[in-house]
Amino acid sequence: MSNAEKTKLEPTAGELIRKMKMVGEGCIKMDDDCVMRSFGGPPERVVLDAVGFSPAQIKAMLDMQPWSQEIEDLYRGVDGRKVVDHEALYNPPDSYRTRMWTAEEFAEKKKEMARRNKEVNGENAEREGGGC
Numbered sequence: 001m002s003n004a005e006k007t008k009l010e011p012t013a014g015e016l017i018r019k020m021k022m023v024g025e026g027c028i029k030m031d032d033d034c035v036m037r038s039f040g041g042p043p044e045r046v047v048l049d050a051v052g053f054s055p056a057q058i059k060a061m062l063d064m065q066p067w068s069q070e071i072e073d074l075y076r077g078v079d080g081r082k083v084v085d086h087e088a089l090y091n092p093p094d095s096y097r098t099r100m101w102t103a104e105e106f107a108e109k110k111k112e113m114a115r116r117n118k119e120v121n122g123e124n125a126e127r128e129g130g131g132c
Contacts, residue, residue, distance in 0.1 A: 054079060
């Protein structure tokens with residue numbers, strides 16, 4: 001089977017994200033290990049789910065954002081599917097965890113995310129969540 005055929009068989013980045021366990025005030029974040037992690041809401045920020053992204057899935061996500069040489073360099077050649085150790089997936093270093101928000105920062109972030117979701121999804125598609 002060719003690489004192109006394998007890529008067609010794997011789920012898209014969006015499909016992987018939609019299947020992740022999430023909570024209303026949690027968030028998702030991908031770090032330089034190319035593992036997308038969903039975090040529970042504040043204050044604990046416990047990892048609820050983790051999935052490694054393939055280079056093709058990472059490229060597809062990057063293609064939806066403004067181009068950045070720094071981001072391209074960060075993810076070049078990394079395959080998140082190679083991170084298979086449970087400890088590495090669900091107990092990442094603090095630098096991979098989302099930052100802790102004060103109550104005021106979190107309330108402001110929720111307002112910002114609601115505004116952005118309205119812009120992207122329309123007036124009737126509000127979604128809770130504080131962002132990372």
